[in-house]
Amino acid sequence: MPTARAARSGSWPARLALLPLALTAVVAYLGSILWSLRVSFSASRTFPSDSWVGAAQYLRLFANERWLLSLQNLAVYGVLFVLACLLLGFLLALLIDRQVAGEGVLRAVFLYPYAMSFIASGAVWAWMLNPIQGVEAVGHALGWEAFRFDWIVDPDRVIYAIVIAAVWQAAGLVMALLLAGLRSVDADLWRAARIDGIPTWRIYVSIVIPQLGYSFATAAILLLTAVIKLYDAVVAMTQGGPGTASEVPAKFIMDHLYGRANIALASAASVMLLLTAIALVSPFLYARSRAAARGA
Amino acid sequence: MGRASKTTASLLVGLFAGMPIAMPAPPPNTGPAPHAEVLHWWTAGGEAAAVRSLAEAYRDAGGVWSDTAIAGAEQARAVAISRIAGGNPPTAVLFNTSRQFHDLVEQGLLDTVDDVARRNDWERLLPPAILDVVRIRGHYYAAPVNIHMPTWIWYSKAAFTRAGIAQEPRSFEELFAALDRLRAAGLVPLAHGGQPWQDNLVFRAVLANLGGRELYLQVLRDRDARAIHSDAFRRVLLTFKRLHSYVDKGSPGRNWNDATAMLVTARAGVQIMGDWVKAEFATAHQAAGRDYGCIAGFGEHAPYVIQGDAFVFPHSRDPQTVRAQQLLATVVTAPATQLAFSIRKGSIPVRADVDPSSLDLCSQMAVALLRDRSRQLPNDEVFLTPDQNGAMADVLTNYWNRDVPVEQVQQKLVAALAD
Known part of the structure; x- marks a missing residue:
C-alpha cells in the first residue's frame, strides 16, 4: 500500500507522528486484551482478583445454554446479514449507476440510515414490527384479517426481524462502496464492449463484477466486524427477547460484566469473541494483502 | 476489533466518566459543613421528587448535598464500582438492599x-429481612x-366491572376465574x-x-435440589406458565409502565x-380503592x-467525609425523612415506628401486614449472587x-442455582 510504504521510507518526524497511534494500539488494545485474558483465568466477580482457576470459566461458558444460543444467533444473523447487505447494496449501486437522474437524492436516501444511531432507529423498528401497533395492525385495520407479521414476538423468528432492520441500516454503506467501485471501471472498457455489441448484463457479469473484488472484500470486512459487534440493534429492538431468543454474545458479555458482576466469565466470553473475529476477518485480510502485493 | 479490548475500554471509560463534579464551597463563617456527593439512579418523575426530599432533609440538618444522578440502576452501579475501584469514590452510593454490595x-x-445504627436502635426497628x-x-x-x-397484584376496577367480576380474587383459582371472565369480555x-x-x-x-x-x-435461600424437584414446586412452575396464556400478543419487550397504562x-x-x-x-389521577385495587397476596x-x-x-x-456519611445515614433513616420519601416513591418506610396515616391505602395495608414478622420474606437477590440470580432469570x-x-x-434451575 502506498501510505504504508511512505511511512516506512519516511524520516523520523513521520515516525514520531505515528508514535501516539502506536502507543494507543499497544497499551490500550494489546494491553486490554492481555488483561482480559488474565481475568478470564481467574475467579473474579465484581473486581479483578489474582486467583487462578485454569479453564474453569471457559468450561462454564460452553456449558451455558444462553451463550451457545448467542453463538447460534450470531451465526444465523451473520450469514443472512452479510449476504443480504452485499446483494441489496450491489443492486442499489447498479440502480444508481444506470439511472443517473436523481442520483444525489437517492444516494442520500440510501446512506441516511447508516448515519443514524441504532438506539433511535431500533426503537422505531420495534414499534413497526410489533404486531399490535405496527405493520400487522395496519394490515388488520385495512381489512386484511389473515395478515400476519409477528416475527419480533416469535422466539423462532425474532432473529430474522433483527436482520431486516440491520440490513436496512447497512445496505446503503455497501452501495456507496460498490458505486465507487463501479465508477472506477475504465470507461474505455465500456466503449470497447459496446462496439463489440456485448449485451449490458454480460458486461457486468464478465467485466465489471470481477473488477469489484477489492470493493466487495472491503465491504465484507466492514460487515463482518459489524456482525461481531452486534449489540445496539438487539438492545433497542428486543433486549434479547422474547425470553432469551435473540441474545447475542456481546450482550452476554455486557450483562455479565456489570449487572451479573462476573467479570471473569465476561472476559472468557470476550476472548472467545475476539478469536471468532480474528478467524472471520483474517482470510479477507490475507486475500487483500495478497492482492495488494500482486498489484504493487 | 476484539470485544475483549472493547469491554476493557468501556471499564476505563467508566472510570473517567466518574470524575468529580464541581463541588460547591462550604458556607463561610460556619465552619466546614459536611458535604456529601450522593450517587443514585432516581431520575424518573416520582423518584426525582423522592430524592429531592432526601436532599432537603440533609440540607436542613446542616449538610451540603451534591447530586450525581445516573439513569439506569445497572449503569449507576457500574459507574460507582469503577469510581470506588479507581480511588475516587462518591460519599454515598445507592444500592438495592441485596447482595449487590x-x-x-x-x-x-x-x-x-x-x-448511627446503635444510637437509633436499628436492631429493634428494622425488619429482619433488611437487617440481615x-x-x-x-x-x-x-x-x-x-x-x-x-409482587403486588393490581387490578383495574373499571375492567372488573365491565367483565362482571364482583369480588376481589382471594386465591389463584379465583384469579384464574377472573382472568377468564376478563377475556370473555374482550x-x-x-x-x-x-x-x-x-x-x-x-x-x-x-x-x-x-x-x-x-x-x-x-428454593431461593437453600437452593435445595430436592425442593426444586418436589411436586409442590412443580405446581408453582405450571401455575406460572398457565398465567402466560392470559397475556396479549404485544407483551414481549413491553415496559412495565406501558403495561400499567393498560390498567389505567x-x-x-x-x-x-x-x-x-x-x-x-x-400521574393519571387515579386513586387506590377508587380506580384500582391492590392485593398483597392470597390468604x-x-x-x-x-x-x-x-x-x-x-x-x-x-x-470530613466520614462526618458527612454519618450525617447522611442519620438523616435518611429519620422517621420524618422516611415518610416524606416513601409518599413520593410509592414505597413504605423501613422503620416500624412511623405513623402510616398519611400514606395511601395500599401502603397502609402493607405497613399493617409487615407488623406480622412471620409474613416477611426477603427478595431473591438477598440470597442469590447477581450471577446466580441472572442464570435463574x-x-x-x-x-x-x-x-x-x-x-x-x-x-x-438446579444447575443455574448451583455454585
Whole structure:
C-alpha cells in the first residue's frame, strides 16, 4: 500500500507522528486484551482478583445454554446479514449507476440510515414490527384479517426481524462502496464492449463484477466486524427477547460484566469473541494483502 | 476489533466518566459543613421528587448535598464500582438492599455506620429481612431508605366491572376465574411486560403465594435440589406458565409502565408488579380503592416479599467525609425523612415506628401486614449472587416464552442455582 510504504521510507518526524497511534494500539488494545485474558483465568466477580482457576470459566461458558444460543444467533444473523447487505447494496449501486437522474437524492436516501444511531432507529423498528401497533395492525385495520407479521414476538423468528432492520441500516454503506467501485471501471472498457455489441448484463457479469473484488472484500470486512459487534440493534429492538431468543454474545458479555458482576466469565466470553473475529476477518485480510502485493 | 479490548475500554471509560463534579464551597463563617456527593439512579418523575426530599432533609440538618444522578440502576452501579475501584469514590452510593454490595464489603471498600445504627436502635426497628442484608458479621454497612414490595397484584376496577367480576380474587383459582371472565369480555386479562425481570417477578409472586414461605426459602435461600424437584414446586412452575396464556400478543419487550397504562385505560384487568406502579396511577389521577385495587397476596398468611433501596458509604480516611456519611445515614433513616420519601416513591418506610396515616391505602395495608414478622420474606437477590440470580432469570424467562417440559425447567434451575 502506498501510505504504508511512505511511512516506512519516511524520516523520523513521520515516525514520531505515528508514535501516539502506536502507543494507543499497544497499551490500550494489546494491553486490554492481555488483561482480559488474565481475568478470564481467574475467579473474579465484581473486581479483578489474582486467583487462578485454569479453564474453569471457559468450561462454564460452553456449558451455558444462553451463550451457545448467542453463538447460534450470531451465526444465523451473520450469514443472512452479510449476504443480504452485499446483494441489496450491489443492486442499489447498479440502480444508481444506470439511472443517473436523481442520483444525489437517492444516494442520500440510501446512506441516511447508516448515519443514524441504532438506539433511535431500533426503537422505531420495534414499534413497526410489533404486531399490535405496527405493520400487522395496519394490515388488520385495512381489512386484511389473515395478515400476519409477528416475527419480533416469535422466539423462532425474532432473529430474522433483527436482520431486516440491520440490513436496512447497512445496505446503503455497501452501495456507496460498490458505486465507487463501479465508477472506477475504465470507461474505455465500456466503449470497447459496446462496439463489440456485448449485451449490458454480460458486461457486468464478465467485466465489471470481477473488477469489484477489492470493493466487495472491503465491504465484507466492514460487515463482518459489524456482525461481531452486534449489540445496539438487539438492545433497542428486543433486549434479547422474547425470553432469551435473540441474545447475542456481546450482550452476554455486557450483562455479565456489570449487572451479573462476573467479570471473569465476561472476559472468557470476550476472548472467545475476539478469536471468532480474528478467524472471520483474517482470510479477507490475507486475500487483500495478497492482492495488494500482486498489484504493487 | 476484539470485544475483549472493547469491554476493557468501556471499564476505563467508566472510570473517567466518574470524575468529580464541581463541588460547591462550604458556607463561610460556619465552619466546614459536611458535604456529601450522593450517587443514585432516581431520575424518573416520582423518584426525582423522592430524592429531592432526601436532599432537603440533609440540607436542613446542616449538610451540603451534591447530586450525581445516573439513569439506569445497572449503569449507576457500574459507574460507582469503577469510581470506588479507581480511588475516587462518591460519599454515598445507592444500592438495592441485596447482595449487590457484598463484594465491596469483602474487599474492605466500605465504611460502617455502626454508631448511627446503635444510637437509633436499628436492631429493634428494622425488619429482619433488611437487617440481615445491611448487617454483616455484626457491622452495619448500609443505611436502608425504604421497602418495596415487588409482587403486588393490581387490578383495574373499571375492567372488573365491565367483565362482571364482583369480588376481589382471594386465591389463584379465583384469579384464574377472573382472568377468564376478563377475556370473555374482550379485554386483555393480564397486562404483562415480557422482559426477563418482569417474567421473574411474576414467578416470585406465584412462588410466594402458592408455594408458601417454606418452599420459597428452600428454593431461593437453600437452593435445595430436592425442593426444586418436589411436586409442590412443580405446581408453582405450571401455575406460572398457565398465567402466560392470559397475556396479549404485544407483551414481549413491553415496559412495565406501558403495561400499567393498560390498567389505567381499562384495556386490561390485572398486572403483577411492584408498588412503584402507584406513581403511574397517580400521574393519571387515579386513586387506590377508587380506580384500582391492590392485593398483597392470597390468604391470611400470604408472605410479604421485601425489596428495597439502601445507601452504602465508600471507605474514606478524610474525617470530613466520614462526618458527612454519618450525617447522611442519620438523616435518611429519620422517621420524618422516611415518610416524606416513601409518599413520593410509592414505597413504605423501613422503620416500624412511623405513623402510616398519611400514606395511601395500599401502603397502609402493607405497613399493617409487615407488623406480622412471620409474613416477611426477603427478595431473591438477598440470597442469590447477581450471577446466580441472572442464570435463574434466563431459565424462567425461557420457560415463560417457549414450550419447555417442566421437568427440564426443574433440572435447569438446579444447575443455574448451583455454585
